[in-house]
Amino acid sequence: MESLSPNIFTNDMNATVAFYKLLGFETTMTVPETGDDLVWAMMNNGGVTFMFQTFESMAEELPEIKRTNGGSLLLYVNVTDINGLFESIKDKVTVLKGLEKTFYGATEFSILDNNNYVLTFAQHGE
Secondary structure (H helix, E strand, O other): OOOOOOEEEEOOHHHHHHHHHHOOOEEEEEEOOOOOOOOEEEEEEOOEEEEEEEHHHHOOOOOOOOOOOOOOOEEEEEOOOHHHHHHHHOOOOEEEEEEEEOOOOEEEEEEEOOOOOEEEEEEEOO
């Protein structure tokens, strides 16, 4: 195995792309390539790649893909400037858990994205 790129499903692609841009992600590829009716987008920030896709675009091909009342998924993202990231987004997102030092030596905080997924950002060895 070489990498992991989650494909996260959403009901509102434009809101999702805007949310992740707020976190510093850049859009690298979309379907369609232009326009506002996106059904899929790939976004990167450093070594982290997320793909986003509408539920409707997979409804016929994979009807098993569905979700209600949030997901039982936490995306854990390692960063190099935890304090800078927290300060730049804390007033623009829903913070679930503020900056704290863990027993295993990481500094972390958790937020809720616009699709009710939990994102935990961590810096180890700080």
